[in-house]
Amino acid sequence: MSYMKTVAAAAAISLSLGGAAQAEEASYVLATASTGGTYYPVGVALSTLVKVKLEPGEKIGMSAISSAGSGENVRLLRENEAQFAIMQGLFGSYAATGTGPVTEAGPQENLRSVTMLWQNVEQFVIASDSVVNGTLSDLVELKGQAMALGAQNSGTIGSNRALLSGMGIDIEADYELVYGGYGPSAEALQNGQVVGISTPAGVPTGAISQLFASAGDSVTPLNVTEEELAMADAGRNLWTPFLIPAGTYPGQDEDWNTIAQPNFLATNADVSEENVYMITKTIYENLPFLQAIHPATKAMSLEAAIAGLPVPLHPGAARFYQEQGIEIPARLIAN
Structure with missing residues (x-):
């Protein structure tokens, strides 16, 4: 019996170390x-x-x-x-x-x-004359305004819908949505057709680089605070903090503290x-x-x-x- 216990113990140790697995x-x-x-x-x-x-x-x-x-x-x-x-x-x-x-x-x-x-990095950008706190809460305060949050039926608009719902926003009811890809969305913000955009993507994102180079100080990236992250994530444990270092984009003089999934x-x-x-x-x-x-x-x-x-x-x-x-x-x- 003692011998059998020893063999069993040795086998268990071997399995736990992965040595016996094939x-x-x-x-x-x-x-x-x-x-x-x-x-x-x-x-x-x-x-x-x-x-x-x-x-x-x-x-x-x-x-x-x-x-x-x-x-x-x-x-x-x-x-x-x-x-x-x-x-x-x-x-x-x-x-x-x-x-x-x-x-x-x-x-x-x-x-x-x-x-x-x-990671898909959340990049919220709004017209500078709409900035109050410089964080995601500014987007919430722009109910009734035109927003570009992705093309119809896209993963982009789907993730924006889920994320902003945690902030108490129903994007279809609370915004006048202008549908389009990242390039057209950035152009719409620069031209004043919308007051804000969201472009979740890898960094750097070409459309954001072009926007910052062309629009300069007339647009502002929004940070996301810890409290806003908790609200937007809504218990999913999905979005995490993400830092876009200063200098990643043209004219970006400060770190951009956002989130990513x-x-x-x-x-x-x-x-x-x-x-x-x-x-x-x-x-x-x-x-x-x-x-x-x-x-x-x-x-x-x-x-x-x-x-x-x-x-x-x-x-x-x-x-x-x-x-x-x-x-x-x-x-x-x-x-």
């Missing part, structure tokens, strides 16, 4: 978005990395496919047509809670996070723990490879790996981060 031969599908955006090339970079580093020895392969984006990726994961997907943090939150535009199947309990990839790599809970562990490890041991393929991945680092993730970590990813000394909050530990 990778499973697998060929995964990674869902991205349209080929013209950022999701697809980043997905191709990730799948290429897996193929180069893990397929020869571990027989773990991955192929990136284009899709309609975050909303469809929720379905693809749910129906196991894809085992990994890139999606906006807000859609991960929608899927986990069965809310928003992905309510048809109820809460998606199989959804897990692997890593934050890069993640684009993240999601997976199914039933994907092999050891495989997800090895994929996560491979990603972080080869960041220069990814960053050479697409600049969006320059936002990736171990320090930011779990920032704003909307659903619990896959156990394989959690194990890797714990080995790296990253403290994982309880909400990101899968039951």
Whole structure:
């Protein structure tokens, strides 16, 4: 009996260290978005990395496919047509809670996070003659005014709708919306057609650079305070503080303290723990490879790996981060 206990204890220790775990031969599908955006090339970079580093020895392969984006990726994961997907943090939150535009199947309990990839940085800018405090509360005070918050049915307007609802704003009822992409929105602000815009994107954003260079002091970026962040996030634990350093944009003499939500790599809970562990490890041991393929991945680092993730970590990813000394909050530990 004593011998059996010793063997069992040794096996448990070996398993806890990952020594006894074995990778499973697998060929995964990674869902991205349209080929013209950022999701697809980043997905191709990730799948290429897996193929180069893990397929020869571990027989773990991955192929990136284009899709309609975050909303469809929720379905693809749910129906196991894809085992990994890139999606906006807000859609991960929608899927986990069965809310928003992905309510048809109820809460998606199989959804897990692997890593934050890069962040959509919220960039609220208003006409300088409308500035009172220089923070997001100024936007709230502009009810009844014309605003450019994204194109119709876009992820941009969807995230703005969710974020500003936490500030007590119904964007359709409280603003006169002018629909358009980032370039036309910036031009509308400069021309006085709207009093404010919001352009969540990677930094620097071309439309904002052009706006600041052309409009100068006539427009002002809005900071987001800790209190405003808590209101806008509305308990999602999705948006986090983000600093745009002074000098990032033309004429930007001061730091811009705003917030951001993640684009993240999601997976199914039933994907092999050891495989997800090895994929996560491979990603972080080869960041220069990814960053050479697409600049969006320059936002990736171990320090930011779990920032704003909307659903619990896959156990394989959690194990890797714990080995790296990253403290994982309880909400990101899968039951």
